[in-house]
Amino acid sequence: MKHVVIIVILVVACTFLIHTGLTNIGLLPVEASAQSVEIDRLFGIHIWLVSALFSLIMVVLLYSLIVFRRKKGETGDGAYITGNTTLEVLWTAIPLLAVIVLAYIGGKSLGIIRLIDPSALQVKVISGQWFWRYQYPDYGVTTTNLYLPVGRQVKLEMTSNDVLHSFWVPEFRVKQDLVPGRTTELRITPTLIGDYKVRCAELCGASHAYMEGLVKVVSQGDFDKWISDQQSAAPMDPVLRGQQLSQQLGCINCHSVDGSEKTGPTWLQLYQSEVELSDGSSVVADDNYLKTSIVNSNLQVLKGYPANVMPNFADLLDQTEVESLVAYIKTLK
Amino acid sequence: MRKFFSIGLVRGLIWQMVGTALGIGILTGIRLLIGLPVWKAESAFVFGALLGAIFFLYGVGVLDDWIKVASGKEIPEHIEKSTLGWRRYFGVSLDHKVIGIQYLTLALVLMAVGGTFALIFRSELTETGMQFLTLMEYNTLMSLHGMVMIVGILIGIAAFMNYLVPMLIGARDMAFPRLNAFAFWLAVPAGIILLSSMALGGFDTGWTGYPPLSARAPIGMQMFFLGVSLAGFSTILGSLNIIVTVIRLRAPGMIPFRMPIFIWASIATSIISLTATQLIGLSFQMVMFQRLFGMGFFDPGKGGNPILFQHLFWFYSHPAVYVFVLPGLGLISEMLPVFARKPLFGYKWVAISSIAIALIGFLVWGHHMFASGMAEYLRVPFMYSTLLVAVPTGVKFFSWLGTLWRGKITYETPMLFLLAGIVVFLFGGLTGPPNATVSTDLHLTDTYFIVGHFHDTMFGGYVFPFFAGIYYWFPKMTGRRLNEKLGKLQFWLMAPAFIVLSLVMMKVGMLGMRRRIADYDPALQFVDENQIMTIAAFLIALGVLIFFINVYWSIQKGDVATGNIWNSRSPEWQVPSPMPVHNYKIPFVVVGEPYDYGLPGSVYVKFQEDPLHGTSK
Numbered sequence: 001m002k003h004v005v006i007i008v009i010l011v012v013a014c015t016f017l018i019h020t021g022l023t024n025i026g027l028l029p030v031e032a033s034a035q036s037v038e039i040d041r042l043f044g045i046h047i048w049l050v051s052a053l054f055s056l057i058m059v060v061l062l063y064s065l066i067v068f069r070r071k072k073g074e075t076g077d078g079a080y081i082t083g084n085t086t087l088e089v090l091w092t093a094i095p096l097l098a099v100i101v102l103a104y105i106g107g108k109s110l111g112i113i114r115l116i117d118p119s120a121l122q123v124k125v126i127s128g129q130w131f132w133r134y135q136y137p138d139y140g141v142t143t144t145n146l147y148l149p150v151g152r153q154v155k156l157e158m159t160s161n162d163v164l165h166s167f168w169v170p171e172f173r174v175k176q177d178l179v180p181g182r183t184t185e186l187r188i189t190p191t192l193i194g195d196y197k198v199r200c201a202e203l204c205g206a207s208h209a210y211m212e213g214l215v216k217v218v219s220q221g222d223f224d225k226w227i228s229d230q231q232s233a234a235p236m237d238p239v240l241r242g243q244q245l246s247q248q249l250g251c252i253n254c255h256s257v258d259g260s261e262k263t264g265p266t267w268l269q270l271y272q273s274e275v276e277l278s279d280g281s282s283v284v285a286d287d288n289y290l291k292t293s294i295v296n297s298n299l300q301v302l303k304g305y306p307a308n309v310m311p312n313f314a315d316l317l318d319q320t321e322v323e324s325l326v327a328y329i330k331t332l333k
Numbered sequence: 334m335r336k337f338f339s340i341g342l343v344r345g346l347i348w349q350m351v352g353t354a355l356g357i358g359i360l361t362g363i364r365l366l367i368g369l370p371v372w373k374a375e376s377a378f379v380f381g382a383l384l385g386a387i388f389f390l391y392g393v394g395v396l397d398d399w400i401k402v403a404s405g406k407e408i409p410e411h412i413e414k415s416t417l418g419w420r421r422y423f424g425v426s427l428d429h430k431v432i433g434i435q436y437l438t439l440a441l442v443l444m445a446v447g448g449t450f451a452l453i454f455r456s457e458l459t460e461t462g463m464q465f466l467t468l469m470e471y472n473t474l475m476s477l478h479g480m481v482m483i484v485g486i487l488i489g490i491a492a493f494m495n496y497l498v499p500m501l502i503g504a505r506d507m508a509f510p511r512l513n514a515f516a517f518w519l520a521v522p523a524g525i526i527l528l529s530s531m532a533l534g535g536f537d538t539g540w541t542g543y544p545p546l547s548a549r550a551p552i553g554m555q556m557f558f559l560g561v562s563l564a565g566f567s568t569i570l571g572s573l574n575i576i577v578t579v580i581r582l583r584a585p586g587m588i589p590f591r592m593p594i595f596i597w598a599s600i601a602t603s604i605i606s607l608t609a610t611q612l613i614g615l616s617f618q619m620v621m622f623q624r625l626f627g628m629g630f631f632d633p634g635k636g637g638n639p640i641l642f643q644h645l646f647w648f649y650s651h652p653a654v655y656v657f658v659l660p661g662l663g664l665i666s667e668m669l670p671v672f673a674r675k676p677l678f679g680y681k682w683v684a685i686s687s688i689a690i691a692l693i694g695f696l697v698w699g700h701h702m703f704a705s706g707m708a709e710y711l712r713v714p715f716m717y718s719t720l721l722v723a724v725p726t727g728v729k730f731f732s733w734l735g736t737l738w739r740g741k742i743t744y745e746t747p748m749l750f751l752l753a754g755i756v757v758f759l760f761g762g763l764t765g766p767p768n769a770t771v772s773t774d775l776h777l778t779d780t781y782f783i784v785g786h787f788h789d790t791m792f793g794g795y796v797f798p799f800f801a802g803i804y805y806w807f808p809k810m811t812g813r814r815l816n817e818k819l820g821k822l823q824f825w826l827m828a829p830a831f832i833v834l835s836l837v838m839m840k841v842g843m844l845g846m847r848r849r850i851a852d853y854d855p856a857l858q859f860v861d862e863n864q865i866m867t868i869a870a871f872l873i874a875l876g877v878l879i880f881f882i883n884v885y886w887s888i889q890k891g892d893v894a895t896g897n898i899w900n901s902r903s904p905e906w907q908v909p910s911p912m913p914v915h916n917y918k919i920p921f922v923v924v925g926e927p928y929d930y931g932l933p934g935s936v937y938v939k940f941q942e943d944p945l946h947g948t949s950k
Contacts, residue, residue: 027843039772046767054763057730061755064737069744070674078675078740080931088682091731092724099720099766106716106770113772114709163546164639166704166779170845173776175704179640180545181633184706197854201704201779201847203539205546206468209850298634 014055032171034189117153128161149223166202242328341424348392356384427510433496440489447481471851473535503584527560572603586923598663616645647698658794678735686725746820750801758793782842813891827876834869
């Protein structure tokens with residue numbers, strides 16, 4: 001009985017000590033989204049659990065190791081105890097109940113961080129080796145840095161150009177992979193104005209470590225101003241607009257404009273030239289061909305270039321944007 | 334020179350080189366004949382490597398008996414030659430103890446290689462910016478560290494199961510000795526092919542090999558896939574052998590609930606290996622075929638689905654972590670009663686908990702994919718099933734505490750490593766639930782937190798029990814003890830350094846350090862933490878180096894220990910060390926419970942004559 005009293009006191013003391021330690025050494029980044037507050041609440045429960053279970057097992061373990069060590073001159077074996085069914089049932093049933101409760105709490109928590117706000121700001125996210133691009137369809141803005149108004153939920157509709165990537169801003173807590181060929185969704189409600197970084201969290205090749213991008217959470221007023229700046233900065237001239245898009249979308253990563261050899265065919269002197277397709281036939285690269293190749297790149301692949309490399313931009317570009325790109329390609333003579 | 338070429342391993346390696354060259358030649362020849370462009374490096378190397386592995390098996394001589402049987406020749410009953418000395422460990426032997434030690438040696442070699450990779454890229458991370466590695470070199474080393482360690486662990490487990498299972502159940506050997514040798518020798522070319530990926534451009538995908546990235550990585554990727562597939566095949570055959578051996582060859586009186594607890598763990602592990610390994614082989618082969626034959630299984634451009642790969646991959650690779658830890662936890666339960674001088678608390682519960690962990694382990698793979706983009710509703714059932722694993726794992730911890738309670742505990746080196754195993758596995762266990770509840774996992778997944786958590790489970794569930802087992806059974810293998818002073822030095826270097834390493838890993842992970850990055854943002858201010866981790870990693874390596882010195886020294890000069898030095902009830906300690914060929918000269922009968930320490934006058938097994946002072950010789 002004496003053993004049990006000492007152990008109970010030690011376990012309780014250690015639990016509080018460890019809990020105080022864990023909550024004070026700064027284990028989590030600042031909370032910058034509504035989701036992070038909920039997630040940190042669940043982390044709080046986990047920290048209590050870890051403190052209590054760690055104390056329970058370590059105290060009993062260390063206590064046994066010290067008190068029940070073989071003393072000098074002692075011989076013979078320990079007490080002949082083969083088990084205790086009541087204890088076994090208890091330490092099976094109680095954890096079973098505990099994990100079910102924990103899973104229930106976890107389910108609730110998942111529900112809260114996935115709450116949908118129908119008026120959420122829509123942003124399309126396009127990722128690739130190794131860049132982030134964002135489009136605001138409501139405003140016709142395309143950019144390389146993500147601007148978000150504080151206090152309003154944003155719905156990120158995300159896809160990848162090439163391999164898997166993952167959108168993670170540690171201060172927002174939540175994370176979602178970007179998968180080529182499909183759209184994944186992430187909802188975040190920023191709550192704290194400031195500069196953050198999105199860091200790709202899914203290994204995506206050599207430069208994975210450097211696939212980071214600026215995320216700015218700004219006031220609604222600053223956001224509106226930024227949007228209108230972007231809109232007025234977007235050139236009205238289709239050629240200039242197309243040139244800007246080709247940089248923002250990353251087209252020129254694969255298609256050179258000076259005739260040099262890259263993953264895809266160069267755009268220089270492409271317009272109205274006769275091109276040979278992978279099936280052996282030839283077509284003239286007219287307006288129609290260029291438009292089709294942008295929105296459905298695998299339909300007519302040039303001979304000598306791999307298929308299934310370029311993503312389909314059908315969902316990402318509207319009609320005027322496609323025409324702007326074509327207008328720009330036409331000028332490259 | 335002739336003597337040198339009579340060594341099986343040497344012949345195998347020469348044949349493997351010949352086979353590889355021949356394979357490359359044949360494939361190129363066929364392409365020439367049917368009018369394709371002659372040189373296609375990827376197909377040539379894959380076919381060459383595959384043929385090389387088959388030639389290795391022929392060269393080493395492990396196929397000889399089967400070839401004779403297939404051609405209608407008689408094969409004599411195998412007689413083990415014990416006169417070959419150390420050289421028999423480098424050629425085909427059918428003795429399960431020799432194969433066990435062969436496995437053990439290969440495991441130690443592979444893990445030393447994998448550990449060295451870790452030291453190299455850990456040094457690179459000491460400062461921000463790239464110091465001495467390129468990004469691709471970093472990714473290759475990091476990826477290979479993962480898979481070489483995993484193969485090393487699987488082989489280390491095979492070592493213990495091969496060496497111990499027949500001995501503990503009183504069998505003369507494994508049920509299928511030739512298959513046993515085949516499984517071991519298959520692992521050798523598998524390891525070579527896996528490491529050859531470094532020479533063929535490396536690969537940058539991590540050990541998970543997710544497509545589409547793995548579909549575009551250099552040719553090294555294919556060597557990785559092929560090496561792992563062959564190693565997996567070896568594991569499947571090995572686990573089949575263990576299951577049959579335990580079912581068919583137990584000593585009289587050894588009913589299931591009187592089997593040593595390590596046998597239960599071996600069965601649980603083997604069930605997983607036998608039935609799940611196919612899935613990782615399948616998923617890797619599908620990517621191989623996607624690359625070689627243009628089959629777009631995971632290629633979205635052809636209607637394939639990259640997430641399907643993750644399901645197939647994790648269906649094995651999550652249960653695989655239980656393959657890694659169950660034998661280690663079994664070793665803890667097996668040895669703890671000896672050093673506590675008390676019965677294993679709740680033997681039946683511990684036995685069943687191993688099986689329960691193995692079975693629940695099949696239902697939890699989706700927790701690796703909470704952020705992957707799989708169907709969203711699936712996240713909730715996987716959260717429940719994942720948390721369930723905590724219940725049988727908890728039973729093990731409580732049973733260990735119950736075993737120590739009111740014991741008479743002594744602290745020899747094996748016991749120290751057992752305790753390190755328990756404590757470190759506790760860290761791993763307690764940091765599991767935050768990865769199981771979806772919303773917290775969305776923060777933690779793909780960060781250093783996972784790296785820390787995973788290394789805790791591996792060191793606690795495998796590395797420390799593995800060292801405990803080596804210190805414990807080394808006298809049985811060699812007739813000499815490992816040096817206690819060096820053993821304790823190794824322990825005090827490794828255990829504290831590892832605990833620091835894993836805790837710092839988890840801390841920086843929570844604060845925003847992603848896993849698998851070759852460089853980190855200076856703005857995160859993680860330099861101090863990374864320096865601590867690097868120093869800790871080198872301390873662990875120093876501990877392992879001392880272990881190798883200890884083995885080298887003790888084999889020649891260690892204290893002679895032929896008797897029951899641990900005062901164990903287990904049958905193998907009732908006969909003199911080292912164990913003779915075909916184990917027990919006089920068979921034993923099980924007459925009591927395995928762990929009844931403290932019950933005066935009881936024994937576990939009974940020989941017809943007293944073999945320690947036997948009259949039958």
